[in-house]
Amino acid sequence: TILNELLEENHSINMDDIIREGNPTLRAMADEISLPIEKEWITLGEKMLEFLRNSQDPVKSEEMGLRGGVGIAAPQLDVSKRIIAVLVPNDDLENPASLIEEILYNPKIIAHSVQKACLKDGEGCLSVDREIQGFVVRYARITVQYTNKDGETKKIKLRGYEAIVVQHEIDHLNGVMFFDHINELEPFKLEKGVLVLE
Numbered sequence: 001t002i003l004n005e006l007l008e009e010n011h012s013i014n015m016d017d018i019i020r021e022g023n024p025t026l027r028a029m030a031d032e033i034s035l036p037i038e039k040e041w042i043t044l045g046e047k048m049l050e051f052l053r054n055s056q057d058p059v060k061s062e063e064m065g066l067r068g069g070v071g072i073a074a075p076q077l078d079v080s081k082r083i084i085a086v087l088v089p090n091d092d093l094e095n096p097a098s099l100i101e102e103i104l105y106n107p108k109i110i111a112h113s114v115q116k117a118c119l120k121d122g123e124g125c126l127s128v129d130r131e132i133q134g135f136v137v138r139y140a141r142i143t144v145q146y147t148n149k150d151g152e153t154k155k156i157k158l159r160g161y162e163a164i165v166v167q168h169e170i171d172h173l174n175g176v177m178f179f180d181h182i183n184e185l186e187p188f189k190l191e192k193g194v195l196v197l198e
C-alpha cells in the first residue's frame, strides 16, 4: 500500500498493508526521522498503534482478519523509516493498564545487560508466513533512547517480555529478522545463564 493510502483518514492498517519475507525493504537499513517530526510520521505512528490495539481485540481482529501483534515496525509497511510501535499488555487481568504502549521514533539501544534472554515459545513475525522454531536469544535488559510523538527525547529501561519485543522491532529497522538469531544446527541450544521467559 502506498504511503498516501496508509495515511488516509479512514484507513486502518490491515494484513494487506504488511509486506512479507522476500520484499527487500525488510532487509534495508531504515532512515532516521528528521526533527521536528513531520505530521505524516505522527499519523503513521498512531495508525501503527491502532493496528496493535485492533489486533489484540477479539472482535476487531476477527472482523479485520488480523494476526495478533504486540509490536510493529514501519519497514513492515514498506516505509523504510525508523518508527516502531509497541503495545505489550500485562497479563494479570486485575489492572488491565498496558505495560508499555508507545510509538518510538529513532529508537536506539544505548546500553544493555551482558545477560541474555529469550521467549520460551520462540518468536514469530507478521512478515513471516511460516513457523520457525528455536530460541531467539536477545539482551535480557536494555536502555532505549528515542524521540516520542511530542518531540521529547526519552530514555527507558526495559527487561523481560517488553525488552524482547522492543529488540525485535528495532531489528526490523536494521534489516534483521528474528530467525537470523536462531542457531541453525541447534535451534534450542541455550548457553549457560540465558533467561528463558514464560
Ligand SMILES: Cc1nc(NNC(=O)[C@H](CC2CCCC2)CN(O)CO)c(F)c(N2CCN3CCOC[C@@H]3C2)n1
Binding pocket: 055, 056, 057, 067, 068, 069, 070, 071, 072, 073, 076, 089, 122, 123, 124, 125, 126, 127, 164, 165, 166, 168, 169, 172
Ligand atoms: C510474543 C507475542 N507475539 C505476538 N505476535 N507477534 C508479534 O507481535 C510480532 C513481534 C513479537 C514477536 C516476538 C517478540 C515481538 C510482530 N512483529 O512481526 C513485529 O515486528 C502476539 F500476538 C502475542 N500476544 C500476547 C499478548 N496477547 C494480548 C491479547 O491479544 C493477543 C496478544 C498475543 N505475543
Ligand code: NI
Binding pocket: 124, 125, 126, 127, 168, 172
Ligand atoms: Ni516482526
